[in-house]
Amino acid sequence: MKQPEFMILIDNQAYTKLRHFIELSNHDEISFLGLIDEIKDGDQIQALLVSDIYLLDQTVTPIETTLANKAVADLMIELASTSIDVSRLKCWIHSHADMKVFWSVTDDDCCSTLANGSYSVSIVTNSRGDILSRIDVYQPCHMTLDKVATRIHYPLSSEISELYTTEFQSKVKRSKPLPRSKDRNKAALTLDDQNELEQALDQGYINIYEYQELAGFSVFDDVCGGA
Ligand SMILES: [Zn+2]
Structure with missing residues (x-):
């Protein structure tokens, strides 16, 4: 039986937030941290979902972004105070503004410093909306899985899904060319x-x-x- 493709999903509301901040950042780089939810079938992880993103205090230029001292620590304290498991903070997202998406030497170094005993998800995007994603696994050794398929996650309630399906079936007729x-x-x-x-x-x-x-x-x- 064919295995479903493993992929990274970005929650549509988190993605909307991300695009808005990137639009505001204009021609500057900008970075975020994100929460990861593991979507499993039994014990097997089928997808990693970026369920929310957080903008941190930072200084930005068109070619780099520098987080303020204590910015990550402050976020972790904030998450813990709202009972969010801080070990889910496994995602780093940054924008290359007007440049292409790729992993620079600085980005590679950053992915190494994210080492947390399990894995991290890194996503680089740009003002055009291109996306490149990788997963770095740190145990038993540091391995990188690059160019991981990434999709926006649009969850639909069963009622809405049924409504759209009925509309589709009533309006769209299939015919042979x-x-x-x-x-x-x-x-x-x-x-x-x-x-x-x-x-x-x-x-x-x-x-x-x-x-x-x-x-x-x-x-x-x-x-x-x-x-
Ligand atoms: Zn970069």
């Missing part, structure tokens, strides 16, 4: 298809060139005897 034959095989079209196309042509819904494209042959063949 009309065959397009490059070898001018008239037999590729059924008689009904040909009649429908001819009717569309007669009534002006399609022009002669569209007719030829859809029918897969030239109407001039019959006149000129074909080439």
Whole structure:
């Protein structure tokens, strides 16, 4: 049985917050920390969900961001005071502003300093919304899994999901595409298809060139005897 693709998910509200802060940061880099929830099937982790992000006190420039002293410690105290397990603080996100997404030497160093005895998730994004994600595992040795598939997580309640499914089914009809034959095989079209196309042509819904494209042959063949 095919295993579902392991991926990193970003909660849509956390993502909205992230994009807003990045827009405000304009042409400067900016960084965040995030909470990770493990989505499991039995004992197996199927996805790592960035469930919330936190903006820290920092100084930014177009090429770097420096966290204020004690910024991380202050966040951990704040989380602990609201009964959030601080060991979930495993995610580091930063924006490269107008530059491409890649791991700089400084970024690699930072991922090494995040070593926490288990793993960390790092995400680099930019003002265009490109995303590059990696997972660094620190035990039994430091290994990096780069370019991990990353999606925005849009959870739907079963009621809303059912509502949208009903709307979809009532409005969207599936149909087979009309065959397009490059070898001018008239037999590729059924008689009904040909009649429908001819009717569309007669009534002006399609022009002669569209007719030829859809029918897969030239109407001039019959006149000129074909080439
Ligand atoms: Zn970077």
